[in-house]
Amino acid sequence: MTSYQVTRPAAQDTVAQARETPDRAQPFRELGLTAPEYDRVTALLGRRPTDAELAIYSVMWSEHCSYKSSRRHLKQFAEKAPQTGVLLAGIGHNAGVVDIGHGYAVTFKIESHNHPSFVEPFQGAATGVGGIVRDILAMGARPVAVMDALRFGPADAADTHRVLPGVVSGISFYGNCLGLPNIGGELAFDSCYAGNPLVNALCVGVLRPEDLKLAAATGPGNKVILFGSRTGPDGIGGASVLASASFGGGAGRAGGEGAKRPSVQVGDPFMEKLLVECCLELYRADLVVGIQDLGAAGVACATTELAAGGGTGMRVRLDAVPLRDSSLGPAEILMSESQERMMAIVAPGDEESFLQICARWDVQATVIGEVTDSGRLEMTWHGEQVVNIPPGSAADDGPVYDRPLRRPDSQDSLQADDPARLARPADGAQLRAALLAVLGSPDAADKKWVTEQYDCYVRGDTVLSAPHDAGVLRIDEQTGLGVALATDGNGRYCQLDPYAGTQLALSEAHRNVAVTGARPLAVTNCLNFGSPEDPAVMWQFAEAVRGLADGCLALGTPVTGGNVSFYNQTGGVAIHPTPVVGVLGVHDDVRRRVRTGFGAAGASVVLLGHTRPEFGGSLWAWVAHRHLGGLPPAVDFAAEQRLADALVTAAASGLLDSAHDLSDGGLAVALAEACLGGRTGCTVTLPGDPFTLLFSESAARAVVAVRPGAEQAFAGLCARGGVPAFVIGVTGGESLRVNDLEIPLRELAAAHQAPLPALFG
Amino acid sequence: MTSRIGVVTFPGSLDDHDARRAVERAGATAVSLWHADPDLHGVDAVILPGGFSYGDYLRCGAIARFAPVMTELIPAAAKGLPVLGICNGFQILCEAHLLPGALTRNRARRFINRDITISIENTASAWTGQYQQGQQISVVLKSGEGAYVADAETLAALDAGGLVLARYAAGNPNGSVCDIAGVTNEAGNVAGLMPHPEHAVDALTGPGDDGLGFFTSVLLHGVIAAGLA
DSSP states (O other): OTTSOOOOGGGOOOHHHHHHOTTOOOOTTTTTOOHHHHHHHHHHHTSOOOHHHHHHHHHHTSHHHHOTTTHHHHHHHHHTOOOOSOEEEOBTBSSEEEEEETTEEEEEEEEEOHHHHHHSHHHHHHHHHHHHHHHHHHTTOEEEEEEEEEEESOTTSHHHHHHHHHHHHHHHHHHHHHTOOEEEEEEEEOGGGSSSOEEEEEEEEEEOGGGOOOOOOOSTTOEEEEEESOBOSTTTTIIIIITTSOBOSSTTOSGGGGGGGGGSOOOOHHHHHHHHHHHHHHHHTTOOSEEEEOBTBHHHHHHHHHHHHHTOEEEEEGGGSOBSSTTOOHHHHHHOOOSSEEEEEEOGGGHHHHHHHHHHTTOOEEEEEEEESSSOEEEEETTEEEEEEOHHHHHTOOOOOOOOOOOOTHHHHHHHSOGGGSOOOOSHHHHHHHHHHHHTSTTTSOOHHHHTTSOOOTTSOEEEOTTSSSEEEESOTTTOOEEEEEEEOOHHHHHHOHHHHHHHHHHHHHHHHHHTTOEEEEEEEEEEOSOTTSHHHHHHHHHHHHHHHHHHHHHTOOEEEEEEEOOOEETTEEOOOEEEEEEEEEESOGGGOOBSSOOSTTOEEEEESOOOOOOTTOHHHHHHHOOOOSOOOOOOHHHHHHHHHHHHHHHHTTOEEEEEEOOTTHHHHHHHHHHHHHTOOEEEOOOSOHHHHHHOOOSSOEEEEEOTTOHHHHHHHHHHHTOOEEEEEEEOSSEEEETTEEEEHHHHHHHHHSHHHHHHO | OOOEEEEEEOTTBOSHHHHHHHHHHTTSEEEEEETTOOOOTTOSEEEEOOBOGGGGOSSTTTTGGGSHHHHHHHHHHHTTOOEEEETHHHHHHHHTTSSSSEEEOOTTSSOEEEEEEEEEOOOSSTTTTTSOTTOEEEEEEEESSOEEEOOHHHHHHHHHHTOEEEEEESSOSSOOGGGEEEEEOTTSSEEEESSBGGGSSOTTTSSOSTTHHHHHHHHHSHHHHHHHO
16 A cells, blocks of 8 residues: 555544545545545545544445445345254354354354465465454354365466465465364366466364354443554555455566555464464453454454444544554554454453453453443544544445346357367277376366375364365264365356356365265355456356355255455456355264275275266366366256265265265266275276266266175165166276276376476475 | 373464373373473473474574473473473474484475374384384374484484484485484483374374374383382
8 A cells, every 4th residue: 555645643634623624635546435435434424534434434345345246146145045043143243153063063164365365475375364263263263174275377377386386385384383274175277367366265163152252342331452463554455455456457467566565464373373272261261242353454344343243332542552563543553454463342340351361372462442332433543533433334334236247248159169069089098098187187186285285183183184075073072073164166167157157166065075974064155256347247246146045045055154255357357257165064973984085995886976968167178178168067956965965874874985076077087086095996887988977077976985795775775865876896906997998096196196296396 | 090291382382282182092191281380290291292382483492492391391301201392392302402403494395294104213212112113103294394404423423322213214205314203312201203193193083093102102111100100
């Protein structure tokens, strides 16, 4: 924010001055507000805003904080929510909270940090992790694991070599130092992400339902305590300037974005670790009435949301905020996105105990104000009033836009470009080459180069992590109660059909949780799109939200919360619509979890689900022909549910040795991964057209290895459950054999494991 | 009466939880020790767990070495109290000069989280008595600064004294000199190990249970066994 002048404490714009100088020009456009939005602020206050008030409205009414373009659509998640009774806190809170039984609740959420990660990959990604962890912490939960869904430009592009290693090391640095296991995620490449990488971070936390905390400043007279790091000039205007606007021209060049670099925050995971342990001790001592993390829009967001959430007012002394840079004035303090800060509402009698616990953890804590019953958020700067607004006007009553949307004309020709016309492998040798090419493509290749940089073991409750289909965590050591989590998204499918593509992402995450043996329970999402001011993008967005809401209703898994990231475009070119869907499932006993890789030799290999010739948006079409056209695979939620039911029952009964979801790259990639994951080969016979069976990406499918002796029981289970089951082979040997094609595991492993290290060193 | 094994929590310790669980799994009582409390509370042995004590600021382990708890631990170790430093704990023991050498950045300049095989080279220490000489075990390596370095004189002394506790088998993951994964002092009571045995105490959540031997070894070690008798 180079345009925003640092002002000295003496020269502050006060409420009194705002009344006296109604016509003073203010830099609202530079702060990201439109003229009608600025007029709305003026009308609302009955005067021009002070500089500090303008700062509050500019960040709170930013797209990032206000969801002004998405809100009209997102309400479908609540309107169409299946009535499951598991939701303890839903959309609108820092994160959704789900009751998983046995006295435990789980909170989880996924959030984007796309723009900062392009401008400054290491810090952008690191603070993305930090931010989502504080969201989870603010619900009263102990954060227990993280995941990340990443998209970058072409794997061999020069800028990808700047962005990817930085992002991965940022996630590694922050998550590892925080002591949170990284249990999975995604990594994909496409030129549409070259100037707009996607860095979506998920965190999951555990709490007792009675310990749930809310962001509400209740009880007039209660103290407002700011604790954690000092406030500095970092990230000022991050929500409005960085996250709520497109990057300018010069696509793919970071240099031109240098001016935005000061808008990226700098993370200190050591302070965050202290903050986590400190908060958990404060919760145990029952010293917290309400709590909010400071993320986007910093103090402005925390104070307005806490006061609005409590239906109260608040008096805040901004000059009491501990600073890292003493030249900061009220507007900068309000907008700063300095990391590792929290704000708590504390009863006056508990103030001393609160401060003592903070001192024990070397966490600075300062009383900066009180809750009032005035219904006004009043802030002073050295005794003079610089803010006096109704808190809800900033937090809840921002502008809501009904953006025009229009299905682009090009959609028809895109969908008419049927992949059926593409040349297919003609013989066994070509089929073999195609399998190795798809398996070795950056999207399907082994992600160990990335996941090896993440600690997956810390806390000792990680039952499954990457490269398994879902991460699985033990919650209760006695009973074995646990959860599974998977995130999925497919920009190619969504480009072809955003409604179906989003439903396919949901289907896949649902399936990935179920293959481990977990019962899918609830959904979070991160919706990554281009500019909402482009009607074509807005149409994609509306379709995606409608698809997800309809899908969640069909599957009986409510959306618990999520995040929207717009303006993922450089110049006029938007990314593929990329909703990333996270599904949480419950394991009654994690000791019954099913692994992705084949176990012992001699198990029958069974393909579950119907395979149709569906190649639209497939990995094969992309790798073999750089083709993206036609329609994505058909969505079938009834089949997904039947498949999930069968997998969960089979896992609980101990019938399965392994289970792997079929998605990108179809059966070919799934079989190869199952062989490599378990270091056990297999011999498979495919009837009819082996190409379609190997590379189609039909949904609602999985490949399982059935424990010897359990074949009949499993076949009966599938028959009763209406799940098509085809015995296609048996595990064992040192190679993957499909009909007359044989690939030694060594060769398979080389094709799978070599690409990322070769690209990134 | 069961043995009481202390696990120190520094600001930024991360694997303290896991170390306590491993201690309990081995049949001992885990006692939480706090960095700011200069009192070992009469424990029979101490584990300095993995993590990023004090954010690894300055240098890994450099600040933790001056924590109040260390003012008691250092003389107690000199008198024979069994002490095991894992990962960051190993770095702290080197900084405190209870063990020779130092840990530096991995050869590849990246954090490595990987299941690895180490070979136990010294079974006389307080922490390795339950293993066979040369036994290969699966444990977890997860560190950014795990490359062991020491001068030629120190390395010669380690070799001559048989003080290399464990070496990386099946490849050197981080560039440690002479494949050294852990060392012990001459008395055998103080041991430092870069990989994490506490993450390998249960096949459900780790690569197996090969790491449990470190925690059962110390319970059967002479000093503790004699104290309990």
